[in-house]
Amino acid sequence: MSIGFDVMGKEIKVRIKFFSGIDKELGLLNYNPAEGVEIKLPGRKRLRSVLVGFGLKKVSRFAIFRNGERISAWAKLNDNDEVSCLKVSGGG
Amino acid sequence: MQEIIGTSNRCLEIDLTKQKFEVFEISKKDRNMFLGGKGMGLKFLYDRMRAGVDPLGEENMIAFCMGALMGTGAPCSGRFDAVTKSPQTGIMTAASCGGPFGMALKTSGWDAIIVKGRASKPVYLYIDSKGVKFENAKSLWGKDTQKTQEVLEKIGSGAVVIGPAGENLVRYANICSGHRFLGRGGMGAVMGSKNLKAIVAKGKEFKIVPKKQKRFDRVKNKFNRYINSNSITSGSYRNFxxxxxxxxxxxxxxxxxxxxxxxxxxxxxxxxxxxxxxxxxxxxxxxxxxxxxxxxxxxxxxxxxxxxxxxxxxxxxxxxxxxxxxxxxxxxxxxxxxxxxxxxxxxxxxxxxxxxxxxxxxxxxxxxxxxxxxxxxxxxxxxxxxxxxxxxxxxxxxxxxxxxxxxxxxxxxxMAAYDPRGAIGHGLSYAVANRGACHLSTTLFTLEAYFNMASPNAKRGKPTMVKFMENIFAAVNSLHICQFTAFAVFLEPPLIKFTPVPMLKLLTQNLTPIALSLMDVSLWPEIWYSIVGKTYIPLLSMRKFMKIGERVHVLERYMNTREGISKKDDTLPDRLLYEGRKCDPKEKVVPIDRMLGKYYKIRGYDKNGIPKDRTLKRLGIVKK
CATH class of the missing domain: 1.10.569.10 (Aldehyde Ferredoxin Oxidoreductase Protein, subunit A, domain 2)
Structure with missing residues (x-):
């Protein structure tokens, strides 16, 4: 699945993967969790604005990881980043 | 139906060799010091079993212990514990199970049973309010856990059984109740070594009633409200x-x-x-x-x-x-x-x-x-x-x-399914956990890797966090209630719920003891007090509950050190200490030595990881 944003300036590509049923809540059709959603952005944007653009609310309640590292929704995205967005779970 | 108000405190000590049983009572002092469940099981074995026994020998004992909450209808309370010396590790092992045996035993009027000795041929035990019958298990021996339970459910309302793995002394054989297990440490092999195929309890003979019913109902409602509003307990886990x-x-x-x-x-x-x-x-x-x-x-x-x-x-x-x-x-x-x-x-x-x-x-x-x-x-x-x-x-x-x-x-x-190179505090937790590489002694990885409340790669504060969580879960497993209630108890009180996560992380990481002292875990002791009829005093009762957890944890450690456990055993496999991973460009490993010394110090252990005399005396494990 690929989504294009209006592009101005140097374009970057980011892949966002939604888990924990978030894809269903966002109404993403034919969503494949292995591929996620590839988006093109006009330069380095903050993740939060991208997630809000998808329709997510209260972004801070999600667990967000970039390349195995937990990041804040305020982090700036880089070209070729792969971001995973999940609901928090526990151990057991 | 007769009622048991609070706890019956009645226990059975069953000798398989002599095919006899005795009834004894849990003293008020022991109940206050060890609660029930895991704590009581450890205390029973500490009092009765010498160090060095063969885990698969006649001298080893296995205790099945209910908690005060079992049978009261408290949320997530259908759990019981078993404690024995593990044939897999050679040290103490305690496990918790949510199967129907707990309710059946408790409503037969018993708070605990201790099994010792070895039957000369396969037996199963039938327990009701009058006591124990030793039954021939020839027709059950060789049957799997589910078929065995199908036979036994006709004569009792809950059983613990072993399958072929237990009979064949597989060192990690478990004990099954319903479709739940006393999973870790090879307890099934201990039953197998005793020629004990199953224990079935009649159940439904007594109704368990909290001493302070109104207070109990109020706390129970609050507990359920927390569980139902928490995104983990009512969301992720319920859905997936x-x-x-x-x-x-x-x-x-x-x-x-x-x-x-x-x-x-x-x-x-x-x-x-x-x-x-x-x-x-x-x-x-x-x-x-x-x-x-x-x-x-x-x-x-x-x-x-x-x-x-x-x-x-x-x-x-x-x-x-x-x-x-x-x-x-x-x-x-x-x-x-x-x-x-x-x-x-x-x-x-x-x-x-x-x-x-x-x-x-x-x-x-x-x-x-x-x-x-x-x-x-x-x-x-x-x-x-x-x-x-x-x-x-x-x-x-x-x-x-x-x-x-x-x-x-x-x-x-x-080791359980969490790689500690991505959560180093959890690495310390694995290394020092009393029963071996157990994830449930702290579940610290949740704070580090899931909740973002502690940096996964920072050493600072981790020994204190490990100690705190070990104490909490030792108390919870003695109460006994499902450990998963911790997510609701920890995260739903307003102070934590409405504090921004970055601020919590800052506090937890840099002012760990202060941050942990702000954690409100009062729901657990409050519900316990309402059942046994004690007066709940905010803060004081919570501290007492935490001290019970500390006592249970240190007692288990002390028993393990009598079996030869010391600093040399509190470590991780070489792979986790020296090898990086493909997914991690920084190739992080667990710096265990740099956390271990601090952990021993705050635990009151000596440099070799042995509990000091003054620690044992302070906790009432040995006499002053």
């Missing part, structure tokens, strides 16, 4: 079961992959809770009573099976590089039937696959291949061929064949 952790662990880089050589894998989503729910039509199948509802059943190619728990999925799935939920559910079923721990079975299979690859051992098992796994699991359970050797676990195998550096265990117990 414990496999909700698969994608989260994968994203955080703590999922075991290929015998702990990787922390994430591109195919992990195929075995996630989301996939299980979507493709396998999952329905609730839980402990009783339960408000969280994390246990599920699902349709796996036409077979309605219990959905494997996260630990099983991690150890028999990603850790073997197999991403097929149907195969994992089949292996889970085999382990259920023969009665053995899926964590240790999976960890042992992973070691065999790597040892085969390296030419240390001959087998047909390969990473990424399902071929031969089902048969090998059956062979382990039935003690056949190579399976018989695999039944000794990865520590024993690696000592014999080599490959100790990639035998992923602590003190002989295979």
């Amino acid at each position: 079961g414990t496999n909700a952790n698969v994608n989260l662990s994968n994203a955080a880089g703590i999922l075991p992959v290929r015998n702990f050589t990787g922390g994430s894998h591109g195919e992990a989503h195929k075995i996630s809770g989301e996939t299980m729910a979507e493709k396998h039509d999952t329905k609730y199948s839980t402990c009783r009573p339960c408000t969280i509802l994390c246990g599920h059943k699902g349709n796996f190619d036409g077979n309605y099976r219990q959905v494997p728990e996260y630990e099983t999925t991690g150890l028999m799935g990603s850790n073997l590089e197999i991403f097929d939920p149907v195969a994992i559910s089949e292996w889970n079923d085999i382990c259920t039937e023969v009665g053995m721990d899926t964590i240790s079975a999976g960890g042992t299979l992973a070691w065999v696959m790597e040892a085969t690859e390296k030419g240390l051992i001959n087998s047909n098992l390969k990473f990424g291949s399902k071929e031969g796994v089902s048969q090998m699991l059956k062979d382990i359970g039935h003690g056949r061929g190579l399976g018989k050797e695999l039944g000794l676990g990865s520590k024993a195998l690696s000592k014999k064949y080599g490959g100790e550096d990639f035998a992923i265990h602590v003190k002989g117990l295979e």
